[in-house]
Amino acid sequence: MQSQDNTMTDPSNETKQAEKAKQKATDPAIEAGLERLTPERIKKTINQVLEKETGPRFKAYVETCMRCGLCAEACSYFLSNDRDPRFMPAAKVKNTIWEMLVKKGEVSRDFLREAVRISHLECNVCKRCAMYCPFGIDIAYMMLLVRRICHKLEITPQYIQDTVNSHSVTLNQMWVKDDEWIDTLQWQEEDAREEFEDLQIPLDKMGADIMYSVIAPEPKFQAGLIYQTAAMMHAAGIDWTMPSTPGWDNSNMAMYTGDNEISGRIAKAFFETAAKLRVKRIVMGECGHAFRSVYDMGNRWNSWVMPPFEVVHALAFYHELLTEGRITIAEKYKKKVTLHDPCNVSRGRGLHDKAREVVNMVCEDFVDMVPNREHNFCCGAGGGVINCGPPYKGERMVNNRNKAEQLAATGAEVLIAPCHNCHSGLEDIIQHYDLKMEIKFLGDLMYETMEKKIYKPGA
Amino acid sequence: MNRKMEEKRSWDWHTELTEIAFEEWKTRFNWVQAPRVSMDGERIAAVVNLDEMAFTVCVNGDVWEGEYEKVWSLTPVSENGFAAFAARDEEWTMNVNGTEWSNWCDFIWNMMVSPDGTRLGAAFQTDSEYGVIVDDVPWEDRYENMTGAVMAPDGTSAAVVQVESMAAADVDAFKKGVFCVARNGKAMDRRFLNIWDISFDADARNIACGVRTDRETYGIVQNNSVWDNRFESVWKPAFLDADTLLAPVRSGGKWHLYKNDAPFWANAYDQLWHLTISPDGSQVAAIVSSPFGRWTVAVNDRVWQQSWDTMVADIHFSADGSCLAAVYKHKEFWDLAVDETPWHMAADMVFVPRISKDGSVVAVVVEKQGQYQLVVNKRVVASGYRFMAEPVISPDGTKVMLKGIENGIYKRKIIGL
Structure with missing residues (x-):
């Protein structure tokens, strides 16, 4: 569903619901962890991480950021939340690690509750903002530093912590x-x-x-x-x-x-x-x-x-x-497809052009989403955000509005998402925003279109 | 002289060449899986398909009597034979040389073979309960979850078991510690968040492992005690002797080697793992990284002069401790270094080397451009094979046994040095 100014409307007015949910949502792991904390432990842990586990990189980032705000336009959370300055990447730094640094670790439990939220739920550590920063400051690194402190303070959200326990x-x-x-x-x-x-x-x-x-x-x-x-x-x-x-x-x-x-x-x-x-x-x-x-x-x-x-x-x-001819395509896939570039293999590894070549070899009708390749927006699920679990799905959908708009604008029938977290998150977006798209892995299409015959060298 | 050595002496070191037509099996069966070769090289075996959901094992052209829905993990064991996991009517057992164990279960995995090949163990699951089975004797106590099963040379077994149930995503229960070590099926007292890398001493009287005691604190367990020192992380400990335990531990962002809860080596490393102790106990070696990103070997805390940019995969002492070989990767090629000297083979793969008791002979299989070669003391003694199993050096160190497939024929070749 899309309004005339190309801004997605939330089909279930979930913004308000999510805001409401956010106010009362309590994560037992975070709350129990906060309850255990003493000011001494908070201070000691923060200072230990800042003093022993950071170096020139962190110092350079802290000293270089000019608060110019160019990172804001890069962030899906900022764009999805009507340009609320709270979601600017620079603001996320200001409201987390910067305060910890300035206050030398003397921060409150309420501050930490917010720091967990910002670092775990309002940042996909997708590194898009780093591309838009004139100095290339890697804000994802800073958010991961906040998560490191949360880990040591034992206030990591429940579901992702359970995943780590499993690991x-x-x-x-x-x-x-x-x-x-x-x-x-x-x-x-x-x-x-x-x-x-x-x-x-x-x-x-x-x-x-x-x-x-x-x-x-x-x-x-x-x-x-x-x-x-x-x-x-x-x-x-x-x-x-x-x-x-x-x-x-x-x-x-x-x-x-x-x-x-x-x-x-x-x-x-x-x-x-x-x-x-x-x-x-x-x-x-x-x-x-x-x-x-x-x-x-x-x-x-x-x-x-x-x-x-x-x-x-x-x-x-x-x-x-x-390209080596080990697999040949029997008949190309007919439906109109678009491709989501996963941050970690596109921005992180530069596989976006190869991905397009594969899609074009396998599919007849490919339309790019805009922006694309290394400039693509994150799926909104990555960086461990979706792994924080069902309690946060509502607000995740609100924070993914920008992605829904990007997908809808393609007019594609099928969305190819070659990443598990992207796939799950985008599936949620498609359902939530009623986008009328199917979602597939690229392997689904490879398998569906390939000749089911055995490769013989030289044949 | 140990049993292994006695056995090796009794093997045929005189017949220069024995051949078995392995590829020909493909005409007899629907398909033939990857070959395995017996310890003495006299037999070659493979899992073969007879019909839809009908598998068995073919050894030197003869098939085991039983037919199974599935067969996997075919492994050489003593008596020049083979063992494999086999399933019939959706139940699993171990089959040794065509003879099934009496115990059947819902699943069986993690084949464990003692160094002399005489003792066999595995992890098993029945009715969603887990345990270890050794020589067809299963643990009496079973657990709802089990990881990291190990077996000592004498058949003593141990694993990490879960002794208290946890609801899904119950991070509080996890935090309290629900795992402990079970030795021969009996759970020990202490519970931890995590337990890894169970190790035994030579006689399996003493046991050690790495543990996590809270979210960010790691320790080393020696029998029923946890070392007093706590660390940022730990890797697999190793017994120097019954009373002496060594462990790589991380502290201050660097890795150190500790002995009985106190610093042992003076140097700290960016990485330190795979403790390897010479059989006589005089030398302690480890794979180390220092500086960051460079890999080499430290012996008694002295670092080799050579270092490599990618990885040291494993290190191996000769029985007398005089020789140490390291398999490493550098600039995209695999190689071997013996006592600090690289062989400069630039191979696509280097397999596990074999070293004579006195360290004078080192034999290793390498792969280059899809072909296997046998290299002995830096000299290529055979090449052009499409497969080779690990070679054997004769007890007197004068011959090497090649076990490989060339032009579809399995060859057991005795090569004089």
Whole structure:
């Protein structure tokens, strides 16, 4: 539903509802955590982080910001909330880490409650604002610093904290047990044999060319995605494997709560699984934040400047399969599609042009959304925001109005979202704003349009 | 002389070449999965498909009697044989050399084989309860959740188990600690938020692990005690002897090596993990990073001169502790360094090296452009194979056993050095 001035109207007047909800919403984990805090602990923790865990980068950012406000236009929250200055990225810094710094850690519980909200729920750490800052100040880094303090003060929102707890125990984000993981792979293998009778999902194959890794929602809820990839791997004649052991999940919500120690543990398990299997490279499914974890953050906590194995995101892998002729398209997809560029693989890795090439090889009718590529707006779910759970869905939808407008303007029937968090968040937006769009992973379309035949070199 | 060494002496080190037509199996079965080779190289095996949902294991051309809906985790074990997990009527068991264990369960995984191949263990689940089974004897106590199962050479087993239920997203319950170590199925007293990396000493009398005691505090558990010192993080501890425990711990943003709850090595590192102790206990080595982003090896806190930009994957001592080999990656290529000396192989992959008891012979399989090679003391002794299992060095160090597939034929080749 769209008004004449191209501004989305909220179909259920949810702005007011969300405001109301926000006023009374209490997150038990945050509230219980705040209750436990003493002024001494607050001060000590903040100062420990600021003094021991920051360096010239933080100092430069603090000293350089001119409060020019150019970052405001970059922020979906600012645009979705009628340009409310409270949502300017510079204001988010002012109202969180800046105050902590100025007051030398002497901040109140009420201040911290707001700091949790700003850093966890009103910023996707998408880094779009950094592109619009004349000095390139990385405000996402500052918000992650606030989250780090929240982590140490034990006031992280409940649902995302539970996700991190799962990571810490199982090394996957959804409490998937070891046997459930393997059983799911074998079940998908069995199903896929109805299509390719000798298809295998090789487990723990030493020396395979590729280790394929996914995030936990796939075995938990979306096992069909594993099926589709297995079909592609098989058809393309790829020498691949999947690990039966923990280390198979490349997601990392600890990275987004500031639990750097668990984040590093996850990344260690991931790369050491690849090393144990002696694979040449890692291909990962359509997930953005997981790519950030293994390409940028989790690896570096462990002293790996760059990932020790080449990590190929699904977008780049599909491109490789198609351009090398390992997979051919039987008939292009007919419906009008648009593409959402996930922040972490577009702004973070520059895969947007490859993604477009794949979409054009697979689909007949592609329309870009505006802005696009590295300038694309975040889905509004990323950076751990959607992982803060159902209590915050209402306000997330309000904060995603700008994204809904961007999607609606494309007139596309199908939205391609090659990232799990983006996919879930955009699905919510489509439903909430009644956008009449289908949403798909790029792998869905690859699988749907590909020739179901086995690649023969030179044929 | 240990059993492993005795066994190796009894193997055939005289027949220069034994061949088995492996690729030919593909004409007999619908499909043949990845090959595995027995410890002594006399047998090659693979999971094979007979029909829809009908699998078995083929060893040197002969199939196991049983047919199963699924078979996986085919692994070489002692007696020159193989074990695998097998399912029939949606129930699983271990099959060793064609003989099923008496115990069946809803799922079985994490094959654990003692170094001499005589003891076999696995994790299992029945009716949503979890435990470990060793040599067909399952734990009596079962748990609602279990991770990190391990087995000592003598068959002692342990795992991290959940001893109190948690509702979904119950972060308060988690904060109180619901996990403890179960040893041979019996849960120990102490509960923690997290427990990782259970380690045994040589006789499996002592046990250690890394734990998290609150949101940001980590510790090391030695039997029933937690070290007094607390840390920012910890990695897998290792026993130097029954009374001495070493552990990499993080403090002040750097990694240190501690011994029995006190600083051991003087140097701090940007990373320090994979403690590896020479069999005689005289040398302690670890993979370290220093400065940030550079990887190398430290032995008794002395850092190798060479360092690499990507990774050191694993390190291995000879039995006498005189030789240490490291598999590393540098500038996109894999390589091996032996006692600080790089071999400069620039391989696409380097597998686990084998080292003679006295450290004089190092043999390793490498892959280059899709072909496997066997390299011994820097010299390529065989190449052009499409697959190779890890080689074996004869007990007297004068011969190397190659186990590989060339032109569709499995070859067990004894190569004099």
